[in-house]
Amino acid sequence: QVQLVESGGGSVQAGGSLRLSCAASGYTYSSHCMAWFRQAPGKEREGVAARSAGGRTTYADSVKGRFTISQDNAKNTLYLQMNSLKPEDTAMYYCAAEDGWCDWGLRALYKNWGQGTQVTVSS
Numbered sequence: 001q002v003q004l005v006e007s008g009g010g011s012v013q014a015g016g017s018l019r020l021s022c023a024a025s026g027y028t029y030s031s032h033c034m035a036w037f038r039q040a041p042g043k044e045r046e047g048v049a050a051r052s053a054g055g056r057t058t059y060a061d062s063v064k065g066r067f068t069i070s071q072d073n074a075k076n077t078l079y080l081q082m083n084s085l086k087p088e089d090t091a092m093y094y095c096a097a098e099d100g101w102c103d104w105g106l107r108a109l110y111k112n113w114g115q116g117t118q119v120t121v122s123s
Contacts, residue, residue: 001026001112002024002025002026002027002032002097002099002111002112003024003025003026003112004022004023004024004095004096004097004112004113004114005022005023005114005115006020006021006022006093006094006095006114006115006116006117007020007021007022007023007117008020008021008117009093009117009118009119010118010119010120011120011121011122012085012119012120012121012122013121013122013123014085014086014087014121014122014123015084015085016085016121017081017082017083017084017085018082018085018119019079019080019081019082020036020079020080020082020093020095020117020119021077021078021079022034022036022077022078022079022080022095022097022114023075023076023077024076024077024078024095024097025076027076027099028099028100029099029100029101031053031100031101031102032053032097032098032099032100032102033050033051033052033053033097033098033102033103033104033110034050034051034071034078034095034096034097034098034110035047035048035049035050035051035069035095035096035097035104035105035106035110036048036049036050036069036078036080036093036094036095036096037093037094037096037106037108038089038091038092038093038094038119039091039092039094039116040088040090040091040092043091045094045108046060046106047060047105047106047107047108048060048063048067048080048093048106049063049067049068049069049080049106050069050104050105050106051069051070051071051078052102052103052104052105053100053101053102053103054101054103056103057069058105058106060106062088063082063089066082066083066084066085067080067081067082067083068080068081068083069081078095078097080093082119085119085121086121087121087122087123088121089119089121090119090120090121091118091119092116092117092118092119093116093117093118093119094113094114094115094116095113095114096108096110096112096113096114097110097111097112098110098111098112099111099112
């Protein structure tokens with residue numbers, strides 16, 4: 001079973017940066033797709049950035065040009081570099097993963113989810 005552990009959340013002022021990490025373990029296959037989602041209080045969970053098994057990346061319009069998703073295969077770790085943060089980026093951020101060849105994009109079809117890491121951006 002795939003286990004995901006997020007880290008790197010915190011509190012920053014608007015315009016600042018954070019880098020989230022998601023350490024994965026328990027993969028059966030060498031290929032997998034992963035993504036970052038977020039959920040603000042009172043709002044539905046939304047996809048932020050995704051990376052397919054083939055390396056294709058997808059971003060929500062609200063974060064394009066500010067966030068970058070990347071993966072270190074040797075460390076089985078997914079990253080989300082977040083720059084030019086805005087108060088509306090405040091949310092719990094979740095890592096999601098699917099073992100095997102997949103390309104779920106920003107759809108919440110992933111079988112495995114982390115516990116989340118809080119990001120708070122103050123104005």
